[in-house]
Amino acid sequence: MRVAREGLPYIALAFAFAAVAAFVGRPWPFVFLALAACIAVFFRDPSRTAAAAEGAVIAPAHGKVTRIDEVAENGYFGRRVRRISVFMSIFDVHVNYAPVSGTVEYLHYRRGAFKNAMREAASAVNENNTIGISAAGTPTAVRQIAGMIARRIVCRCTVGDRVRAGQRIGLIKFGSRVDVFLPLEARVLVREGQRVRGGETMIAGIG
Structure with a gap:
C-alpha cells in the first residue's frame, strides 16, 4: 500500500514510541504498532486512473x-x-x-x-x-x-x-x-x- 509522504513522520513517531515501550518492558508496543497501521491507512495514496474524455x-x-x-x-x-x-x-x-x-x-x-x-x-x-x-x-x-x-x-x-x-x-x-x-x-x-x-x-x- 502506497502511503503519502506527509504521513511518514507520524508513522515513524508511532514506531519510535513502540520501540521505547518494548525497551522498557511495557505492553504498549502493540498499541503504538496498531496506531502506526491506522495512520498508514489514513494516509494511503492509491493509484487512480482519470477519465480521458475531453472536457x-x-x-x-x-x-x-x-x-x-x-x-x-x-x-x-x-x-x-x-x-x-x-x-x-x-x-x-x-x-x-x-x-x-x-x-x-x-x-x-x-x-x-x-x-x-x-x-x-x-x-x-x-x-x-x-x-x-x-x-x-x-x-x-x-x-x-x-x-x-x-x-x-x-x-x-x-x-x-x-x-x-x-x-x-x-x-x-x-x-x-x-x-x-x-x-x-x-x-x-x-x-x-x-x-x-x-x-x-x-x-x-x-x-
Whole structure:
C-alpha cells in the first residue's frame, strides 16, 4: 500500500514510541504498532486512473457529494459559479487531485477557523487554500478546506505549473472538504449524496 509522504513522520513517531515501550518492558508496543497501521491507512495514496474524455472534470477528493449549488466566487473567478462540494471523512483517502488538465494561474491560502466542514460557512471562514486552473481557457478552481479535525492543508503545486486531470495536487490531513468551482454552464454529472472516487469519478463536463 502506497502511503503519502506527509504521513511518514507520524508513522515513524508511532514506531519510535513502540520501540521505547518494548525497551522498557511495557505492553504498549502493540498499541503504538496498531496506531502506526491506522495512520498508514489514513494516509494511503492509491493509484487512480482519470477519465480521458475531453472536457471531463474529475472528483478532486474521495468522499460524498454534500452540496451542488450556485455561489459567488470572488477570488479567481470574480463572479457567480457552480460549486460541487465533496466531504472527506477520516476514513476516506485524504489526497486531493486536479479536477482538470491545465495551467495553475491562481493560488490563495487563507488562515481561518476550524469549524465543521459540513456547514455552509466553512468555505468562507475556515482555513482554506484555493487553486485556480485554466483548462484550455476555461477557468476551474478547487478549494481545500480544513475542518474540526483536519488542521493542516498541503498544496503540491505553484502558479505556472501544468497539471493533468487526476494528478495529485495536495492533501488535507485527517479529512475535511474540497470544493470545485466551475462556470455556470458546466454540465453537472453527479448528485448530492453520491459517493465519488477522487482522481477517477467524472463529476462534470466543461467546454
